[in-house]
Amino acid sequence: MSRVLEIAGLVKSFGGLTATDHVSLTVESGEIHALIGPNGAGKSTLINQICGELAPSAGRIHLAGQDITRLRADERVALGLGRTFQITSLLEDMTVRQNLGLAVQVREGRNFAFFDNVARRREIWDETDAALAETALGPRAGVLVADLSHGEKKQLELLMALARRPRLLLLDEPMAGLGHLESQQMIETLAAARTGCAMLLVEHDMEAVFALADRISVLVYGRIIAVGKADEIRANPEVREAYLGEEEA
Amino acid sequence: MLTVHALEAAYGASQALFGVSFDIRDGEVVTLMGRNGMGKTTTVRAIMGQLPLRGGRVEFDGRPISGLPPEKVARLGFGLVPEGRQIFPTLTVRENLVATAAHRLKTPNPWTLNRIYELFPRLNERARQMAGTLSGGEQQMLAVGRALMTNPRLLILDEATEGLAPVIRAEIWHVVERLKAEGQSILLIDKTFSVLKRLADRHFILEKGRTVWSGSSADLVNDHDRVQAWVGV
Amino acid sequence: MILLTEQLLNGLQYGVTLFLLAAGLTLIFGIMGVINLAHGAFYMAGAFAASWVAIQTGSFWGGLLAGLLVSGLIGVLVEVGVIRRLYARDHLDQVLATFALILILNQGTVLIFGRQPLFSSMPEIFSGSVEILPGLPYPVYRLFVIVVGLTVAAGLYLLINRTRIGMLVRAGATNREMVRALGVDIRRLYTTVFGLGALLAGLAGVMASPIVSVQVGMGDEIILATFVVVVIGGVGSVKGAFVAGLLLGLADTMLRAFLPSLLAQVMSGPEAQALGTGISSMGIYLMMAIVLLLRPRGLFAAQG
């Protein structure tokens, strides 16, 4: 098993607040590593540092052995990092098909071509249509993203991230806002995708976390207080108190 | 208190509601259930006057309120925690809470800044931070606090626990329970089926913009198969 | 030494004038988020109304009142008639609409007042000079402008940052629908605030009328500088607009006053003069470019 992501001593402060405090963590290939913790613990801050939207105050990030701490966000993507957003972030004025098509196109390259016609790039559209047909979004291909329901947007987010064929996928609350059925579907989709890529999963839906995660790290006040398998975490009294409470346990 | 009858509404050309009917009595907790995209949020928007009605009526205390602008509706005593939080990012946490605060209906024991801070200590810690930089869950707490600060007669929670940690979620349910005990009417939209079943008095299920089922929590259990088909639980 | 002091004072005064011009725009553009190109036209309306009434009544104060009333009223009418329909639209529609308003207001002024500049004089009590330092007389009126500017700055700061109205306006700029859904009649609020912004533009016009020429199109010349002030300061920040106003006022005055003679050390006199003035005309734009390159959101950008 090779190491896809390695974070060492990552620190991020906002003024007086240390949002991530010497966080170290690894994700192995093929692994789904869940990151849980109370609201405001610094999970999204961590994700944003990994994907390059925030510059860490200290620490290093390695992707598949390469130091990416100082790379631009898009360069990290080119090296195999994918992400979804906690609040969906899509191209609202385009159709579902165009959104996904664009993701495929970006990966395929030739993006500086001024004199071709995207509509005629078969390789893009074949892949796009095939990918859509496999999901519940198939019949919605021609709908503008602005008109999608919340759950549909979440699915599209994931499809677009996967279209890039990343080594590592950062998922910031993929289940948030999904209904029960849709959550089930999402869990299945993620489980199916895990063979191709490792994932760092931030999620408050414990059902999903326990169903998917190989390992779980618990972040509280910017520090990792526990790492372990699902059962270990579930049983950890500190985690129960800081995070799980009685309802879920 | 609130009666919604045969509501129809559309986004531009595409119709989203085809006949939603339900009602809430004083002091009651009522849920709207249904899968993603079935029209729950749209129903709320239509009631609040944020979306023009194509048909149907909305009555509050027996008075028709269809066609009123949102601010008039809100002033009647609707407190909205909208889907997706929609806090004001360029205001501080404290400003978010006080900017729209009101105590129009002179209810006893009104919500104050202090009571909100007691409820969500996290917000107190972050009082002077710009709301746009809050974590997702903190924003959700803020949205709930903001709605409570208007001291509403009917509280509408549209996915108010989305993105909250289990402990906080439990905390919110405790609050709802307490509010219910105090006689607050609440319209709940959420996916935590087990909790809804426990907390709410009556339930309405939406399917493709129509009310297809209604009943008490007991009915919910008895009619499990049909409910399962619509809601997936 | 006296020259330096005087130029510093001039810079300060010019800076306050710039802020006064920009104050209304801070509300309308900075906080409400409306790209209002017609701001200069409100300024012109204030100046014209004030001068005309002052000529008829012989009273500067009567003129001041008229200027405020007229510009405020125009602001309210414009908001209700035009701007209100455009909040939900693309910013570019606002550009087109307010451009159209400039044409209408300018030509309307020509129809009412003709093409000739209006005479406007300053109130008797402000017409003299005081000796602030031995050998340095300074016009009282300019001191009066400084005082008015500082008052407006303080008032506006309090209004925006300390009152509920300020909070609601800022909230409305990012999410109008939500403000309404929480029970606030934002339409009336916005009309009021837009009117207030226009009134402040009018105030700037009134204050400027004894100093500059009251003529059609006078507002078009100042509009760029006011946008520059708001943007350098950081969109939405009263404090920023104030600091940026002072900064630009000082820089502009100092450049104009001393750059040519500095350059004259290294090149011939007339060329130094021309180059120096050339650079100082570009001054505010140069500064804006530099500030934005270093701090892309301005000096005191509101977060979020």
Next chain:
Amino acid sequence: EGTKIGVITTLSGPAGYLGEQIRDGMKLGLEATGVPFELVVEDDGRDPNTGLQIADRMMNEEGIKLLTGIVFSNVAMAVVPEAMDLGALYVSPNAGPSPLAGAKCNANYFVVSWQNDSLHEAAGAAAKGRGYKTAVALAPNYQAGKDAIAGFSREFGGEVSEIYTGVDQSDFASEMAQIRDRAPDVVFQFHPGGQGIAFLKQYQQSGLLGAVPMVVAEPSFDAVILKAVGPAALGVIGTTHWGADFDNEASRQMLAAWSAAYPDKPLTNYGQQGYDTGLLIGSALQQVGGDADVDALRAALKEANFISTRGNFAFGPNQHPVQDWFVTEVVADEAGNPKSVTKGKIREQVGDVYAADCKM
């Protein structure tokens, strides 16, 4: 049904009153000659494109052979060459840019007002005549401003220190401080229109008025500016090619006609230039008997067979005026309002320095 005359002028924006004066004056001047005529007036908005557009239509569609009216040099520089190419005549009531006065002069191009430089040469001569030795000269930092200071310095001969102002600057406090600091014998400034109004007001407010004398050329103290600044203009020394108090029949007739037609508007030099242009065109039309061909009309124009409101008037070799220049001073009238009174002749029968380059 008279001869059609195309008037392309600036009626919109801050400079709108200049075009208005020219247009109104021209109409009165033509009426005074009694020829039948028809003015086709259009606003160029101070935009060369628009000017050209209008000229094109007037010449090609309406068959107008005689154009006039342009206020600003940049519009003139776009329109005049086009008119020359099409063989039309252009008579300038205002702008006389130097490129069109020298080597690029043209037989079909006439200037009735003045060549730009000569305005400021007169001011230089006046300052010299009063015995001043040192001057501060201020003008906007564009070509016309630099030409103004150059023109002033050429005749002044003394020591001139220059200050250039911004192109749309309206606050001159910094310049006032510099003037005070340099303490010259005299100040020369060239700021037409709104900038001139602001400059004069602030000159007074800073306490310089009365302390340092000011000499200006006519665009910086026209009657509209005087009316707008009021007492702030008192004591300013000006130079001009015509003044409202000129003691000649043509000027008196013009004043009478003007105050009858436009009682609310003061007559400025622009109005007078328009009027003189009207007289010139009218006289030429009369001579050729209305609708004649361009050649005849050109010849008639060249003769300048009219009595100018300014007294002496003749065309030099480049068809720009050879005329007298006068010194004036702004004093208070009975009501305390400023008015300009003529103090005497400063230059006699002068043309311009570019005429020598013109080969026609």
Next chain:
Amino acid sequence: MRRETLALLAVFAVLALVPVLAELTGQTSWTRLVGQALIYGMAAASLNFILGYGGMISFGHATFFGIGGYVVGILYFHFDEGTRFLGIIPGTGQMLLTLPAAILVSGLAAALVGALSLRTGGVQFIMITLAFAQMFFFLFISLKTYGGEDGVMVRRTNSLPGLNMRDKATLYWVILVVAAGYYLFLRQLVRSSFGQIIAGIRQNERRMTAMGVATYRYKLAAFILSGMGAGLAGALMVNFLRFASPDMLHWTRSGELMVMVILGGVGTLAGPFVGAAALTIIETLLSRLTEHWMLPVGVLLLAVVLLSRGGLMALIARMTGGRGK
């Protein structure tokens, strides 16, 4: 698709007939008017490429228009005087040289301005492009050799082999052909892979970055392409007016281009041309009727904004029953 081709051909044919019709009806000034509208249309369309398709609201677009124009003016000036620009580059009056030169130089200017401006976004981008535009404006105003504020004359329109460019109609047809070519170029561009990326960046730059797009590079490329288009339009304009002046770079000109785009329809191919034509023609016609033409023009513009979302193109689409855009 076929319908669009037909419509384009029809419009082109009508436009090509303008000089003939103008001559027949005696309304000869229409040739100039339409020619001018076509040139402004090109400039506006070039702006629309970054503004409408790329979401970059540039308030300094007239800079490139003016620079393109000045390239023609300056080259002609040196050609006329027999001197060299900066002592190196000889002047010329050949359109086959001046147009590419104008495109090149304005492209370079756009690269400079874009490289710096694109580090900001939103309102700040609007203002920083304005700032650069003002600096260029003051620069050209102080170019004494080239007439400063008064500008430079181009006594003869640039020549093209085999054509009599002094003939108005010929010049008009040359402009029409270039404009049509430019329209087709833009149409191609927005359909290309590059155009798709640009559209994506407009809608959600953060998402494009997350997909691995180095957005800055694409935006800069688009900005440069657009500046080149404006430079081409400016070069034609100077040939048309035979005069280049700082007016071409004034900020009000940038504003006017923006108004044309918005009036016609942001993010549509034909919109800028329609907007440019509408504005120039309305202004010209109204100013013939009244010297207070600004008032009705203002009222008309206001009516368009208030009554139609998406400018004249949306209005046209609604009237012809089409889909808009």
